[in-house]
Amino acid sequence: MKAACCAALLALLMVPLLRTAQRLFSMAAGAYSPGSLSAAFVTCPSEQVAKEIARALVEKHLAACVNIVPQITSIYEWKGKIEEDGEVLLMIKTRSSRIPALTDLVRSMHPYEVAEVIALPIEQGNAPYLQWVGEVVPE
Incomplete structure (x- = not known):
């Protein structure tokens, strides 16, 4: 009875340890951590404003890529x-941790009284693309 109880207790303790080990192994192997990257959206009054903001975001490494949707x-x-x-939409790929700095830059350049900056966490995607975004945009 005592051995069965100890085995059950050991099994209960091992499950969280194994899960932690799996997460650490995945991170070391370069697996994507859901939510660590975000897609941000900004509307602009013109293509000229959109291009200026997009270029500044990429040059300052606040975004890996900005799509301009006219x-x-x-x-x-x-x-x-x-x-x-009529507006122009920016679709911005970045690290979630960089959203506050990205928002500050957009607000400093944007002509609107209240600029739209919203961000959604990226849960899944093409692993090489997500890795590239993470490499281009530093923490």
């Missing part, structure tokens, strides 16, 4: 009125 239509409420504007 000709989107945004419908939103602003100061009690429904507005409709």
